[in-house]
Amino acid sequence: MRRRGIRHTGGFTLVELLVAISILAIVAVLGWRGLDGIMRARISLTEQMETTRGMQLAFAQMQNDCENLAADGILNGRPYLQAENDSLTMVRKNFVENEPMLLQVVSYRVRDGVLIRRESAGTRDLIQLDVMWKAATSNADSAVPVTLQSGVGGMQVQGWTNGEWQSLRAPLASVQFPGQAPQPGNTDGLQVVLLVGGQGTPMVKTFLMGGT
Numbered sequence: 001m002r003r004r005g006i007r008h009t010g011g012f013t014l015v016e017l018l019v020a021i022s023i024l025a026i027v028a029v030l031g032w033r034g035l036d037g038i039m040r041a042r043i044s045l046t047e048q049m050e051t052t053r054g055m056q057l058a059f060a061q062m063q064n065d066c067e068n069l070a071a072d073g074i075l076n077g078r079p080y081l082q083a084e085n086d087s088l089t090m091v092r093k094n095f096v097e098n099e100p101m102l103l104q105v106v107s108y109r110v111r112d113g114v115l116i117r118r119e120s121a122g123t124r125d126l127i128q129l130d131v132m133w134k135a136a137t138s139n140a141d142s143a144v145p146v147t148l149q150s151g152v153g154g155m156q157v158q159g160w161t162n163g164e165w166q167s168l169r170a171p172l173a174s175v176q177f178p179g180q181a182p183q184p185g186n187t188d189g190l191q192v193v194l195l196v197g198g199q200g201t202p203m204v205k206t207f208l209m210g211g212t
Contacts, residue, residue, distance in 0.1 A: 051151065051196060058115060058148040059205045065106050066190055066207040068092045076126060079171030082137060083157035086110035089136050094122045105132040107141060115152045116145035153195035160189035
């Protein structure tokens with residue numbers, strides 16, 4: 001009697017398919033995690049670059065203001081620079097081609113995590129300048145603020161006086177007011193420290209006063 005041979009058909013068994021699917025699933029999960037990590041790192045790097053660029057622009061504006069600081073006696077004893085917690089106020093010269101020099105009150109403030117800058121209209125009237133200075137230092141300035149950088153935790157400002165960094169809480173004047181005690185010395189430099197969220201270390205910039 002002739003026996004018929006068993007015929008094997010090509011293909012995978014159910015177990016083999018399950019093993020293959022499991023391996024593909026593991027590879028897909030590992031690939032997704034790697035891609036997700038790359039995307040997160042890219043987003044974080046982009047945010048840090050934008051923050052750094054924003055801070056560079058803010059420091060560049062501060063440097064321009066410091067280089068044009070009105071600290072050469074033209075204010076007749078009026079204050080030209082003052083810094084407190086999270087605030088910096090100064091009087092600067094504003095030069096326009098073929099126009100007489102004007103004076104402006106410029107203020108930097110950190111409010112609700114945002115660094116803003118305000119500048120007054122230009123004037124040659126010292127009495128009007130007094131009003132602008134008082135409005136700026138009392139936070140009653142109605143000038144439209146310009147946002148320089150968000151995510152700022154705080155700002156600290158010191159002046160280089162007599163060979164050391166000192167607080168500028170008392171306003172500096174180019175000429176003393178009648179009866180006022182003499183200043184301890186000329187402030188030749190300004191150091192601004194900005195605490196930026198997400199940055200491991202604070203951002204520090206030093207400026208020369210009056211472009212000297």
